[in-house]
Amino acid sequence: MPDKPLDVLLINPPWTKKGGNIWKSVASVMPPQGIAVIAAVLEDAGLRVRILDTHAMKVAMEDLKDWLQAYYKEPPRFIGLTGSTMNIQYSYGTAEICRELYPNAKIVLGGVHASEKPQEAISEPFVDFVIRGEGEFSFQQLAAGKPLADIRGLTYKENGRVIHNEANELIKDLDVLPMAAYHLLPMDRYFPAVGSYKNLPAVSMVTSRGCPGKCTFCYQPFGSLIRQRSPKKIFDEVQHLIKTYGVKEICFYDDNFTTLKPRIREFCKMILDSKLEFTWSCFSRVDWADLELLKLMKKAGLRQVMYGIESGDQQILDTIRKQTTLEKIRTANKWTKEAGIEVRAAFIFGNPGETEETMKKTIDFAIELDPDVAIFNVVIPNPGTQMYDWAVKNGVLKTEDWEQYDLTKPVMTLANVSGEKVQEYYRLAYRKFYMRPSYVLKRLLKIRYMADVRSLLAGFKGILNVVTTH
Incomplete structure (x- = not known):
């Protein structure tokens, strides 16, 4: 029995994948960075x-109650839950189970x-507090017993009224945050998405917050x-992950990792000097691509860059305020391949102004670019985005049935194309891109290890899941 009672139990709630979503077969399972950093702040x-x-x-979800009863018998003072729009119903369901077990x-x-x-x-009847925005220090203050009215970013109920305290200030210096509490996570169970x-082992890290982009479909929490974070802080965390957990690959999940080039150059120099x-x-943006920097990052171990391409039609790109051009996309794609780095490209269907012609252009553009990995989704107007408004x-x-916001079906009525047609092109994109003989041959020729075979088979299974679901 631990000497100190349990103060906080943080839960990353279950998320049942939906049929037809390729991520059902090829989804990543990566460390929940948000709650892991909160945990570190609380421990400090x-x-x-x-x-x-x-x-x-x-x-x-159906096993959660039994799991908690078996492995988390000690009642905490606070339970912290997280959730995106896509899985918020599971967060609410988790809250209900927790209320029953830990009244x-x-x-x-x-x-x-x-x-x-x-x-x-x-x-929601089982939720006592909501923390809005960056919640590390708000949660710390709440758990420490600070008066509710003095905690910024807190929403709570008092005498039948809902009170929304003043919003949190952004944490300007991210170096004040401790390293994520990896020691509280099952680090041997994480792996990135197929492709x-x-x-392996491979894990994710986040080294920055905020994005200057204006994309209408993107929520900027x-x-x-x-x-x-400073290059030294990033490098120290990388070194810790490698030496403590034997990590061999790291996925930087920043919205745009390459925003400030001097930071990336310094980080790459640290890697090269250390011989790690x-x-x-x-992740990066095509309009920030720099051939010289790409070559340096490749030398420092960069294997793949993810670009949000979104559409093969310039008018659609302008409508969603992507702030780039088809020519810039072509150039970034060319430079990345020239540097010897894999390209992972994301595309979305069902944007405002979409037509069958624009969706055909997107598929054709994906085939022209021929990235190593292409991801196709149906655009979702999440709350907080310009597109939602x-x-x-x-x-x-x-609909505002959040379970429908699963990246496989439209939740907006478009003027020029039906929802059924959008889904048809979403499936067609996977079929036309991945079932090209030239693409299949290229992937087969890249096989070097059994892990490559497993990845290829899992990806093929995911594609079949999409193209055969109606």
């Missing part, structure tokens, strides 16, 4: 914390959906101001 304040990552432990615990909900829809979240890694052996991948204002939002 002297609190005792545990984490249950149901994704990593493969705990289905005296205070249940706290955070994450992007609760931050944007706090009134909805606090109206996005070569070496951390605002537009870019705040970044690991591979890595990152546009859909509500124009009366074209079909």
Whole structure:
């Protein structure tokens, strides 16, 4: 029996994948960085914390109660839950189970959906508090007993009224945050999505917050101001992951890892000087591509870059405020391949203004670019995005049943194309891109290890799941 009672149990709730979504077969299971950093902040304040990552432990919703009763018998003072729009119903369901098992615990909900829809979240009968925005220090203050009225970013109920405290300030210096509490996670159970890694063990890291992009479909929980951890902090965490957990590959999940080039150059220099052996991948924007920097990153172990291409039609790109051109996309794709780095490209169907012709252009453009991995989704107007506001204002939002927001079906009524037709092109894109003989041959020729075979088979299974689902 531990000397100190359990202060906080943080739960990454179950998320049952939907049929037809390719991620059912090829989804990643990566460390929940948000709650892991919160856990570290709480521990630094002297609190005792545990984490249950149901994704990593493969705990289905129907098994959650039994799992908690078996492995988490000690009642916590606080339970922290997170959730996106896509899986928020599972967060609410988890709150209900926790209330039954731990009737005296205070249940706290955070994450992007609760931050944007706090009134909805606090109206759930089993939710006691909602923390909006960056919640590390708000949660710490709540668990430490600070008066509720003095905690910024907090939403709570008092005498039948809902109170929304003043919003949190953004954490300007991310170096004040401790390293994620990896020691509380099952680090041997994480792996990236099929096609996005070569070496295991592989985990994710986040080194910045904020994105200056204006994409209408993208929710920016951390605002537009870019705040970044220093190269030294990033390198120290990488070194810790390699030496402590034997990590061989790291996926940097920043919205745009390459925003500030001097930071990336310094980080790459640290890797090269240290002679650390690991591979890595990152997300970037095509308009920030730089051939010289790409070559340096490749030398420092970069294996793959993920670009959000979105559409093969310039008018659609302009409509969704992508702030780029087809020619810039072609150039970034060319430079990345020239540097010897794999390209992973994401495309979306069902944007405002979409037609059959624009969707055909997107498929043709994907085939022209011929990235190593292509991801096709149906656009989702999540709450907090410009696209959501546009859909509500124009009366074209079909539903606010959040379980339908699964990236495989339209939830907006479009003027020029039916939802059924959007889904048809979504499936067609996978079929036309991945079932080309030239692509299949290229992938077969790249096979070097048994892991490559497993990845190829899993990817093929995922594609079949999409193209055969109606």
